[in-house]
Amino acid sequence: MNTLSYGLLSLLSKDSRTGYELMQHIQPFWPAKHSQIYPLLAQLEQKGYVEFVHVVQSDKPDKKVYSLTEAGLKALQEWIGLPTDPPVTRDEFALKIYCIGLVNKEEALKMLVERASYYKGKKERFMESFEKVKGQSEKPLEELEFHDPMFANYVLVKKAMLKVDADLHWCEWMRSKLKS
Amino acid sequence: MNTLSYGLLSLLSKDSRTGYELMQHIQPFWPAKHSQIYPLLAQLEQKGYVEFVHVVQSDKPDKKVYSLTEAGLKALQEWIGLPTDPPVTRDEFALKIYCIGLVNKEEALKMLVERASYYKGKKERFMESFEKVKGQSEKPLEELEFHDPMFANYVLVKKAMLKVDADLHWCEWMRSKLKS
DNA sequence: AGTTGCATGTAAGAGGTTACATGATTTC
DNA sequence: GAAATCATGTAACCTCTTACATGCAACT
Structure with missing residues (x-):
């Protein structure tokens, strides 16, 4: 197992x-x-x-x-x-950023724009999930109780949104860094 | 390769x-x-x-x-x-949260406290890395230029911090949900 | 006295991806 | 006419973890 x-x-x-x-x-x-x-x-x-x-x-x-x-x-x-394993992430983009100085600013900026649009697409899909959960729930989401079958859906979409927001925020911050 | x-x-x-x-x-x-x-x-x-x-x-x-x-x-x-693969994350904790309603509130709260303290430890280590980068750089970090060898260290620690903050924020939000 | 860190390597096995195989329906 | 969706399954291959192997120094 x-x-x-x-x-x-x-x-x-x-x-x-x-x-x-x-x-x-x-x-x-x-x-x-x-x-x-x-x-x-x-x-x-x-x-x-x-x-x-x-x-x-x-x-x-x-x-x-x-x-x-x-x-x-x-x-x-x-x-x-049972004890829970920590999450494991493997991020090829971060490995590239580590040696990003090897390419010129324009190429780096292009990579960031592409990655930002990837995260934007992901965020949109999470927002759709969020609306779907909202539609399936009778109560307002903030009032969902622990044992409500919708509770997990709500808190997990929330988790995903917070993460994608953090990623997007970093991308935009990087873009402003590279433009100056 | x-x-x-x-x-x-x-x-x-x-x-x-x-x-x-x-x-x-x-x-x-x-x-x-x-x-x-x-x-x-x-x-x-x-x-x-x-x-x-x-x-x-x-x-x-x-x-x-x-x-x-x-x-x-x-x-x-x-x-x-070359095109960059999207990051891949495997999160056992999220799988458990999906069916968290199977255990009682107290056990769920215990799991969240544990996970929060895991992220707190991670954040502390990232803050140490941040201070280390700060110490190794002559310029203030915000002024680091794209081609500075310290630039990548700075932006990658920033990335890690934003992510761990998002995770911690979710944990704390969940804890407040479970206490009420 | 036992654990942790440094430092390298191999072997076996579990986990994960790509490709092969089939086939109808719907969408572009 | 081509691609995507639904739906199941196997085989070969690559990736990753665990365990085995060695040995000294420092710390508890």
Whole structure:
């Protein structure tokens, strides 16, 4: 049982989902390809932590909808209590910035503009998620209680927004540095 | 040539360093163990991108001090111009927050306090780095020019600080949410 | 006396990406 | 007509971690 496996259980604790959907929704927290997820789901099923039903579709390919079992829920709860690994980030851009003096200012500025627009796109998508969460919640988001199923969605979008804002802020600050 | 290999060249473009030192200094941008770095250095040497001198020490183990060659510099400059991969973060804590409603408020609060103190420690270390950079620079940091060798150190510590501040801010905001 | 830091390296195994394979429907 | 979306799966390959191996000096 690796972290990604527990991550899949975590998502399944809220909704039954297909492997494809799990792959899409786990990206913000733990990027993974379908080729990694499908074998893990088979393992989780063998362990009795998840179960699935075949759903036949006419317009789209047939699918397997997975759900969490009682044993899976138990395993998930135990994992939450275990020590948590610190987040790991690998940032190629930062490595390039380290030796940015090797290129001219114009090229450096071009790189920063590109990176800033990447973060702007990311921010827009988070803002859409935020609006989506707002739409799905009955209460105003600030009033959501700990046990509300929407609580986690709200606080995690908030987390993502704070981070992307910090990244964007740094990009803009860098751009002003390079223009002068 | 993978990203880590270019990262090593990037560090070597500023100072000649041992594999051990490279391992220590690349952590903030691209975490890696010595067991990954030593073989890559051997590869880089075979490609002619780096060279090393044996340095015999009496009190400590002997070491190999690597430096960038002309060919290495050229490879490094070409890499900077290539498209840059987006940063990748894997965050076990976020996966746990997603299903945090499975445990009680007290346990959740405990987890957040722990995570906040982790970020506080990180912030302190970044503030030390900041002071170190300040001490090594003749000019006030805000006046550092693009081509100053200290410029990259300054802007990268700034980047790290903005990010850790965002993380800490989220932790504290979460704590206030859970106390009410 | 035991741990940490310096310093290098290899081997085995786990984790993750890319490519191959299939196939219908919808959008540009 | 080409690309993207849905949907599953396997195989080969690359990346990364853990463990093994050695040894001295400094600190607790």
